[in-house]
Amino acid sequence: MDPAERNLSHRRPLLAAICALGACAWLGACAPHDGDAPALGNPEAGALVISRKACGSCHTIPGITGADGQVGPSLAGLGERHIIAGTLPNSRPNLEYYLLHPQEVVKGNYMPDQGLTARQARDAAAYLLELR
Ligand code: HEC
Structure with missing residues (x-):
C-alpha cells in the first residue's frame, strides 16, 4: 500500500463520523436530543x-x-x-x-x-x- 493510500484509509472512519454528525445536525432530528x-x-x-x-x-x-x-x-x-x-x-x-x-x-x-x-x-x- 503506498503511503498516501494508507493515510486516506486511516482517516475514513473519522470522515464518516463527521458526515454522520453533519447529516444529523442538518436533519435536526436526532432522537437522543429530543427529550x-x-x-x-x-x-x-x-x-x-x-x-x-x-x-x-x-x-x-x-x-x-x-x-x-x-x-x-x-x-x-x-x-x-x-x-x-x-x-x-x-x-x-x-x-x-x-x-x-x-x-x-x-x-x-x-x-x-x-x-x-x-x-x-x-x-x-x-x-x-x-x-x-
Ligand atoms: C408585530 C407584532 C407581533 C409579534 C412580533 C408577534 N405577535 Fe403574536 N399576535 C400579534 C397580533 C396583532 C395578534 C392578534 C392577531 C389576531 O387576533 O388576528 C397576535 C396573536 C397571537 C396569538 C393568539 C393570541 C390570542 O389571544 O388569541 C398568539 C398565541 C401569539 N400571537 C403568539 C406569538 C408568539 C409566540 C410570537 C413570537 C414567536 C408572536 N406572537 C409575535 C402581534 C404579534
Whole structure:
C-alpha cells in the first residue's frame, strides 16, 4: 500500500463520523436530543424561543423578561383560552399551526409570520399552554 493510500484509509472512519454528525445536525432530528416527550414540546426551550424572537415586543407574556408589548393581545392565561386569534379552537396542534402561519390563519392581521421552525413552534406552544 503506498503511503498516501494508507493515510486516506486511516482517516475514513473519522470522515464518516463527521458526515454522520453533519447529516444529523442538518436533519435536526436526532432522537437522543429530543427529550422525553418530543411531540409535546419543551416549555423551557419555548421560553427561549419566545425571548429570542422578541414576541414580547408585541405581547405581554408572563414569565418572559421584558415581554410587555401592547400591539397584540396579552398571552396571560393562554392555556385556558377557548379560542385563539379569534378563530381557532385552542389546542396544541392549532396553536403550533397558528405560530407557524399566523398570516394564513387570519390574513392581513398584525402578527407577521415569525419564521419559526416546527420545533420552535412546538416548544413555544408548550410554554404558552402552561400559562394559566
Ligand atoms: C408585530 C407584532 C407581533 C409579534 C412580533 C408577534 N405577535 Fe403574536 N399576535 C400579534 C397580533 C396583532 C395578534 C392578534 C392577531 C389576531 O387576533 O388576528 C397576535 C396573536 C397571537 C396569538 C393568539 C393570541 C390570542 O389571544 O388569541 C398568539 C398565541 C401569539 N400571537 C403568539 C406569538 C408568539 C409566540 C410570537 C413570537 C414567536 C408572536 N406572537 C409575535 C402581534 C404579534
